Amino acid sequence: MPTQRDFYEVLGVEKSASADEIKKAYKKLALKNHPDRNPGDEEAIERFKEAAAAYEVLSDDDKRARYDRFGHAGVNGGGFGGGAGHGDVQDIFEAFSDIFSGFGFSGGTGRRGGRRGGPARGADVRVAVTLDFRSAALGCEREVSINRKKSCTRCSGSGCEPGTSPTQCDYCGGQGQVVQAQGFFRVQTTCPACRGAGHIIRHKCNTCYGSGREDHRVTLNVKIPAGVDSGVQLCLQGEGEAGPNNGPNGDLYVDITVKDHPVFRREGMHLLCRVPITYTQAALGTKIEIPLLEGRDELDIPAGTPPGEVFRLRGKGIPDPRDPRGRKGDLHVEIELIVPKKLSEEHEGLLRKLAEVEKTQVTPHQKTWYEKLKDLFKGEAEEAQ
Ligand SMILES: [Zn+2]
Ligand SMILES: [Zn+2]
Structure with a gap:
């Protein structure tokens, strides 16, 4: 590639x-x-x-x-x-x-390629490939079927019926160009008889009617490098259409689209994933299971983890397709807090008890917040006087 x-x-x-x-x-x-x-x-x-x-x-x-x-x-x-x-x-x-x-x-x-009718480069071919998130991140192989013109098998691209050969153009003497003298000027133009080819095919090939190329459906195995994302275009040189008159092949362009992942989001080479935990887990600390691109891992959540905290797992992201060493990004695990919408009687009872405790034991973080509020209100009251 x-x-x-x-x-x-x-x-x-x-x-x-x-x-x-x-x-x-x-x-x-x-x-x-x-x-x-x-x-x-x-x-x-x-x-x-x-x-x-x-x-x-x-x-x-x-x-x-x-x-x-x-x-x-x-x-x-x-x-x-x-x-x-x-x-x-x-x-x-x-x-x-x-x-x-x-x-x-x-x-x-x-x-x-100034000479018309001579060898020219074949057209490029485009094909779209949709990949699931994981295959795109890890790299894969995909079969693609394309229609492209190839050199005609019957005439080997010459355009002549087998056993015959092109004859030199009489009009231009095989030059492809004709020179007309007009007074002092000499004007060179493309030969109108052979359209610049210099030869004429009298017995056209029965398969390609003289074009030297025939339609062909082909299935190719395309290697998709790890780390590609939507919008990436891979170029397979020489896998496009055959050029007219045995010219070089065009290229094949593969347009990549990557489907979303149910859990991961991608940001450059980093993977993002949000993991919900409960208030008690965040306050007391816990061990959670997290998904990886391949397999899973366990992550220690220390006691007192605030919501929005991001844990970075180095090298668990997506490989950079531009990096020859294939260095990988990180996996960012963002902690989300689940607040229950419906409470059982027992759950509610416990939370009310907890609220009682929290009223009497104000944490230092809250203390500063309340003190700030008190100062603010006090200041406003004084201003109003
Ligand atoms: Zn000619
Ligand atoms: Zn042919």
């Missing part, structure tokens, strides 16, 4: 970096990995695109905020580094022309 690197890491800046620091860091990387300075170096181009994708997000306050909150999931669906090569280098120059101006670059390698 290809994973996207953290954008801050890509630019080599702190999470708290200012807009200016981010711009500087990007400029440095962009110039270092510029295609003009690294001709033919695919890795440099990848780094160039990766930096542009990171800068596109981190230079935009809104996108940066979403990225800080949701990670890559919050900002997918655009950008230059999204998948296998569809980030066009030319687009980067156009988007960040302010960065590149004044450095005398030609504008990179230019648009690829």
Whole structure:
């Protein structure tokens, strides 16, 4: 599973970096990995695109905020580094022309696939997957069935009926382009006969009618990394549709939705769970059973625990899918106090007795509260005079 690197890491800046620091860091990387300075170096181009994708997000306050909150999931669906090569280098120059101006670059390698009818990248395919809370937190595998075009089996993607082959276009002589001279000007246009392919298929394949691709339903096993949340989009590179004329495959995007859990709520990598206990349990202390993502645990509630108290169980939360070490968040157990609505006679009797005791034995906490009240009332009375 290809994973996207953290954008801050890509630019080599702190999470708290200012807009200016981010711009500087990007400029440095962009110039270092510029295609003009690294001709033919695919890795440099990848780094160039990766930096542009990171800068596109981190230079935009809104996108940066979403990225800080949701990670890559919050900002997918655009950008230059999204998948296998569809980030066009030319687009980067156009988007960040302010960065590149004044450095005398030609504008990179230019648009690829200029020749129409030639190999092109296949379309991306999207599929939605709904996971239960636990599977998403712990990671799982899911079968997804998708329709995607694949290279035609009958003609191996050539579009020609087996035993035949394409013939060179007579109109353009196989060039795909025709040049028309108009006075002093020479105008080059795409060949109207072959639409730029340079060849013509006279005997079209009976299965794909010359397109070289056929519909195909396929079931894939998708590995879902532990810790994904709703809104996360996984990208499986090369699992999209086959490209026309034996071009490269598109990508498959898996949109994740996670169902709610009856007990747990999620906050980032932390799990939250509220446990109700009674007044007597809170006052006297107790041991309660708490659920974990896997199994259960016991938690000691010390005597005198106030409602709202939060106990943190380290490492019992959700693993961070962006962390290579898979570090986990914590489980936060918040104590709630149950106040009974209906009382049995015995219960009520005991509580009334307790109330008697509490009247005579005012706790220090209450004492200060009553003293504050007394002072307040006294002050108001004096003011009124
Ligand atoms: Zn032609
Ligand atoms: Zn075919």
